[in-house]
Amino acid sequence: MQKVNTNAMPDDPWSSPKGKFAGISKEVSVALGRKPLSMDLNERHPFDVEILRLKPGMTPYPYHSHAAQWEFYHVISGKGTVRHQDGTTPIEAGDAFVFKPGEPHQLTNNGSEDLVIYVIADNPVGESVHYPDSQKWAVRSPERRLLRSMESQDYYDGEE
DSSP: OOOOOTTTSOOEEEEOTTSSSEEEEEEHHHHTTOOTTOOOHHHHOSSEEEEEEEOTTOOOSOSBEESSOOEEEEEEEOEEEEEETTEEEEEETTOEEEEOTTOOEEEEOOSSSOEEEEEEEOOOTTOEEEETTTTEEEEESSSEEEEETTEEOOTTTTTO
């Protein structure tokens, strides 16, 4: 059995070049041996678990939808909002929600304390992602490639 203590795991912060998108992760599945770029399903694990922390005012990523991936969210602490195809919904500690393939979504911490969320995703091989605001597509198999009008694009092009 593999075991990690998430309290002892280091934070992995990230930010987009202009700082519009940022977050702090603890990649629990990776700490348990998941190899995200492997095509061996025994090394990929059937799902990925992350502890996502957003400081007040943070949005971790552009508004997007997955072609094949399911994502489950469970709010551990804090408050925020989720942008989705029907509008915006407030979220708080104890809330759980799912986005199935094809449902666009985006989280934002609009509260005054950190927003901490468990995220569980199935991360299928050959996944693609659509970014409605910038009309881009990302294709992962196994590398991420961003396309718009058949041109290669940077992840944040048209987003910040």
